[in-house]
Amino acid sequence: MLPSGMIENITRPTLLLDLKKMESNIDSMIEKADRLNVKLVPHFKTHQSKEVAQYFRKKGLRSITVSSVLMAEYFVKHGWQDITVAFPFNRLEVGVINGFISQGVNVKLLITDVDTVSFLGKELVGAVDLFIELDAGYHRSGVNTNHIDEIRAIASEMAKSDNTKFYGLYCHPGNTYHEDSIDRIKSLWRDAIEKVNEVRLNLTDLGKDVVIRMGDTPGCAVVEDMKGVDEIGPGNFVFYDLVMNYLNVCDESNIAVAVACPIVAKNDERKEIVIHGGAVHFSKDHLFDESEQKFFGEMVILQEDGWSNIVPGAKLVSISQEHGILSVSDRLFDTLKVGDVIGILPIHSCLTANLMNEYVTLSGQKFEHM
Amino acid sequence: MLPSGMIENITRPTLLLDLKKMESNIDSMIEKADRLNVKLVPHFKTHQSKEVAQYFRKKGLRSITVSSVLMAEYFVKHGWQDITVAFPFNRLEVGVINGFISQGVNVKLLITDVDTVSFLGKELVGAVDLFIELDAGYHRSGVNTNHIDEIRAIASEMAKSDNTKFYGLYCHPGNTYHEDSIDRIKSLWRDAIEKVNEVRLNLTDLGKDVVIRMGDTPGCAVVEDMKGVDEIGPGNFVFYDLVMNYLNVCDESNIAVAVACPIVAKNDERKEIVIHGGAVHFSKDHLFDESEQKFFGEMVILQEDGWSNIVPGAKLVSISQEHGILSVSDRLFDTLKVGDVIGILPIHSCLTANLMNEYVTLSGQKFEHM
Numbered sequence: 001m002l003p004s005g006m007i008e009n010i011t012r013p014t015l016l017l018d019l020k021k022m023e024s025n026i027d028s029m030i031e032k033a034d035r036l037n038v039k040l041v042p043h044f045k046t047h048q049s050k051e052v053a054q055y056f057r058k059k060g061l062r063s064i065t066v067s068s069v070l071m072a073e074y075f076v077k078h079g080w081q082d083i084t085v086a087f088p089f090n091r092l093e094v095g096v097i098n099g100f101i102s103q104g105v106n107v108k109l110l111i112t113d114v115d116t117v118s119f120l121g122k123e124l125v126g127a128v129d130l131f132i133e134l135d136a137g138y139h140r141s142g143v144n145t146n147h148i149d150e151i152r153a154i155a156s157e158m159a160k161s162d163n164t165k166f167y168g169l170y171c172h173p174g175n176t177y178h179e180d181s182i183d184r185i186k187s188l189w190r191d192a193i194e195k196v197n198e199v200r201l202n203l204t205d206l207g208k209d210v211v212i213r214m215g216d217t218p219g220c221a222v223v224e225d226m227k228g229v230d231e232i233g234p235g236n237f238v239f240y241d242l243v244m245n246y247l248n249v250c251d252e253s254n255i256a257v258a259v260a261c262p263i264v265a266k267n268d269e270r271k272e273i274v275i276h277g278g279a280v281h282f283s284k285d286h287l288f289d290e291s292e293q294k295f296f297g298e299m300v301i302l303q304e305d306g307w308s309n310i311v312p313g314a315k316l317v318s319i320s321q322e323h324g325i326l327s328v329s330d331r332l333f334d335t336l337k338v339g340d341v342i343g344i345l346p347i348h349s350c351l352t353a354n355l356m357n358e359y360v361t362l363s364g365q366k367f368e369h370m
Numbered sequence: 371m372l373p374s375g376m377i378e379n380i381t382r383p384t385l386l387l388d389l390k391k392m393e394s395n396i397d398s399m400i401e402k403a404d405r406l407n408v409k410l411v412p413h414f415k416t417h418q419s420k421e422v423a424q425y426f427r428k429k430g431l432r433s434i435t436v437s438s439v440l441m442a443e444y445f446v447k448h449g450w451q452d453i454t455v456a457f458p459f460n461r462l463e464v465g466v467i468n469g470f471i472s473q474g475v476n477v478k479l480l481i482t483d484v485d486t487v488s489f490l491g492k493e494l495v496g497a498v499d500l501f502i503e504l505d506a507g508y509h510r511s512g513v514n515t516n517h518i519d520e521i522r523a524i525a526s527e528m529a530k531s532d533n534t535k536f537y538g539l540y541c542h543p544g545n546t547y548h549e550d551s552i553d554r555i556k557s558l559w560r561d562a563i564e565k566v567n568e569v570r571l572n573l574t575d576l577g578k579d580v581v582i583r584m585g586d587t588p589g590c591a592v593v594e595d596m597k598g599v600d601e602i603g604p605g606n607f608v609f610y611d612l613v614m615n616y617l618n619v620c621d622e623s624n625i626a627v628a629v630a631c632p633i634v635a636k637n638d639e640r641k642e643i644v645i646h647g648g649a650v651h652f653s654k655d656h657l658f659d660e661s662e663q664k665f666f667g668e669m670v671i672l673q674e675d676g677w678s679n680i681v682p683g684a685k686l687v688s689i690s691q692e693h694g695i696l697s698v699s700d701r702l703f704d705t706l707k708v709g710d711v712i713g714i715l716p717i718h719s720c721l722t723a724n725l726m727n728e729y730v731t732l733s734g735q736k737f738e739h740m
Contacts (some may be wrong), residue, residue: 011462027477045691064699067692068646070382087692088634091709092381112644115708138469140693141644174690265482265511266460274482276378276438276460280724285418285655299589320544321415321720322437323510338485339461350691354650355725 005301007260010341010366013281014260017367018306021256022238026055029237030222034038036226041065041213043235046223046350049206049359050078050240052336053366063106063120065215074370076105083110085092086170086215086233088133088141094123101126110170112143114150114157121161129167130158131213134199136192138175149200155206168211168230171196176218182248188217197228199228207264218249240351242298248289256361258300258307259352262334271333277316277324277344283351284319292319297344299326306362307343316344377672378628379734380711382632383651385726387737388676391626392608396425399607400588406596411435411454413581413605416720419729420448421737422608432517434602435585439463444740446475448528454478456603458503458511459486464493471496480540484505484520484527491531499537501583504569505564506542515565518572525576529681538581550609552618559589568599574603588619611719612668616657627729628670628677628713629722631694633706633719641703647686647694653721654689663687667714669696676711678734679695686714 026042033040042056045067047156053075056064063082066072072083073096073296081104089109100107101124108129113115113118117130122200134153135142143151158166175193200210214220220234221244239257240250261277277297286294299314300307316331318325324344336342347350353359359367396412403410407414412426415437423445426434433452443455443466446547451474459479470477471494472670480498481487487500502524505512513520528536545561546555563584571579583601584590590604591614609627610620631647669684670677685703688695694714698706704711716722723729729737 011460011465012438068382088644090381090632090634092632094712095381113708119709139640140688140690140695141637144639212548262460262462264460267511269514270509274458277621278456279655279721281655282648284721285649318510320510321724325510338483338487341462351649354691 001355006062007341010260011262013262013277013356015154015353015359016260016302016307016343017256017359017361018256018258019361021227022052023055025254025256027112029059029234030059031143033090033232036224038226038345039063039231041046041231041233042238043215043233044066044075045071046096046235046238046343048074048370050075053078056242057148065235070370072100074098076100076103082106084110084131084233086110086172088112088247089116089120091119094120097122098125101128102264108167110346111154112141113192116346116360117157117164119153121164122158124161124163127163127245128164129165131168131170132166134169134171134196136173138186140172140174142171145199148199151199152203153204155203156281166210168213169196169199170215172215173219173321174216177219177243177247178215179247185247185249186221189214189223190225191230193228200227217244219246221249236350239349239353242287242345242347243285244256247334252310252345255345255349257349257353258302258345259297260302262346262349263338263340263342266333266336266338271330271335273326273328273333273336275324275326275342275344276322278319278322279323280321281355282316282319282324282344282346283348283350283355285351289315291356296324299328300345302341302343319366320370372558373704377711380630380633383632383647384712385723385729386628386672386677387729387731388626388628389731391624393425393608395610395624396429398425399604400429400431403602406594407462408596408599408603411601411603412452412608413437413456413603414445415441416605416608417723417740418444419737420445420740423448425556435605436553439466441740442466442470444471444479446470452476454480454603455499456480456542457488459480461486461489461493465733467498468493469644471498475555478537481524484523487524487534488530491527491534493530494533499535501538501540502536503557504541504566504583506541506565507558508542508544510542510544512541515569518569518593521569524577525573529576531546536577536580538544538567538583539566540583540585540638542585543589544586546586547613547617549588549617552592554594555617559584559593561597563598564691586615588617591619592632593648594688606720609723610714610720611722612657612717613655622680622715623718625715627719627723628672628715629667629726630672630711631714631726633710633712636703636706636708641698641700643696643703643706645694645714646692646714648692650691651722651725652686652694652714652716652720653725655721656717657717659685666694669698670713670715671715672711677696678716683692
């Protein structure tokens, strides 16, 4: 519950974190992973916070995923000892990885070419686990699942050094973010799992107990048949956001972060509200409504115990560096006053958290963002 | 000149700052303001850096503009004593303004309604200078220049307290950012200047020596006839960026910042290069090329003395949180290697600087971002 007077103390754009919602999101994913017998290796790129990380630690999780070596450094500093850097390994950062190895950290890296494996074979001071990143159709990074020869060449190269251990196959089917139904997300995942398992079958002579890890939140949240999957590494589920809500991957009540924004001006003619809340708070990610209008966030009303459901039709229709323009109904326009503080649910919680740099819980506690 | 080995030392996305270009941009704007007899009150929202600010101080400038009270706090801490907060004043932050007043800072605020003036009249502990923000057609914030009664009511309210001094009329014709020719930018500015001057004529009984300040970089950079303008407050010109280059407001050689990004993977089939450089480095601002393809940055080659011209056809075509996908010609594809570091000119330098949080000059010096 918001301690009495807490909203009154907000004077600037502030990233509110509803711990109850967050914990429930975390618990659901842990319960699901247990039920489906897959290992949850949560991605910490969404929250990037040592305090949020503690909620996973309390639940007994020790293996985590990050999206950069820099982020790995942050979590190593805060006591995490088993970290997957889920990004095609940047060989210029091998020195940091060697530092991790010297500290006894269990490091897992993503590989997409033979040369990087031979480079690691020469440069590493100790052993790391390697994933081959596979592309099952998203076409961002990873080796195409059809390129069996290339994949086999990578796995063979790993066998040449004790320090480059073939651990698994990693697939982030991020195209699920662009689907328009749960059924499509499920069928896309089914297709990806099949492709990755076919690859595994082709590698039985080169690696045993080769693990398959799937990466994206939409799939991890909605797929119930995880046959052929050993590990999952979703990240966004910890907070969710409007993208996930529009995909029907989460309910709006699952969204665990909102940005509190002061109202600084009203425009009678356009029924627009000017808030302090712009691109330096929300980034420029957007969605389109039914009439193909771009929007950058949706409004909620801040309450003692958090925030209301989304106010229908109250959307952030335009943002510049610090300004946000909220378009609202006539009725709502009349009730909102300059000096009020309203809430905005973000389009993309990862980017919003990255920009806001600090969370304030509903009890007023501050959580850091790396 | 890049000290020998400097590029070799870059292992992660790094915001490079070419001081020579920056100084030349600053010098040109100072020279222009002097020549046209307007006062330059540079906007510091683009760089947000105490070190960059020093270049203005060395040139004798003492009055600056910022876009939030938070940013004002940063520059007050670093010795700036005459600050315009160019954002509709957020009355929840009046306590900070009173702190500034107590420290002897000369504060200028933007006003868009009568109530905020009466609020300030009651709450301020000393005098501040007030601008009425006018909307001459951009339709973001500010009072419509046609609403003379409303504007007169605001100016009259200011007269009721010694602490709310009517200083001037502020206009940010940000619609210049969406124009497609220098002529259109000039005519839009001419129109805005006329409207704002008409307002001033209507206020002669309510304020004398009422100053007119114009805000945007495109206009300040290209307009040569500043009759009717007393002060200009551009910000982006200090670095410029691809938006300004596509508007023909600057040459690509004026762009003073580039993000150095390591190449981490190559995709032969798609002739795509995967770099470490994504939405957490560039934001999601984009432009469209001739064939209406969205892009998020353009590539340059890093050199001893900075960087090359834009490599034709080498564009950042897609970004996610940390990944950037660079589409390049076959010939360029063959010359680029995993482990190389290339440069990306940003679409929007303000948002990129805000995300990168630190500059590295070509001689390896670090400049902070607040």
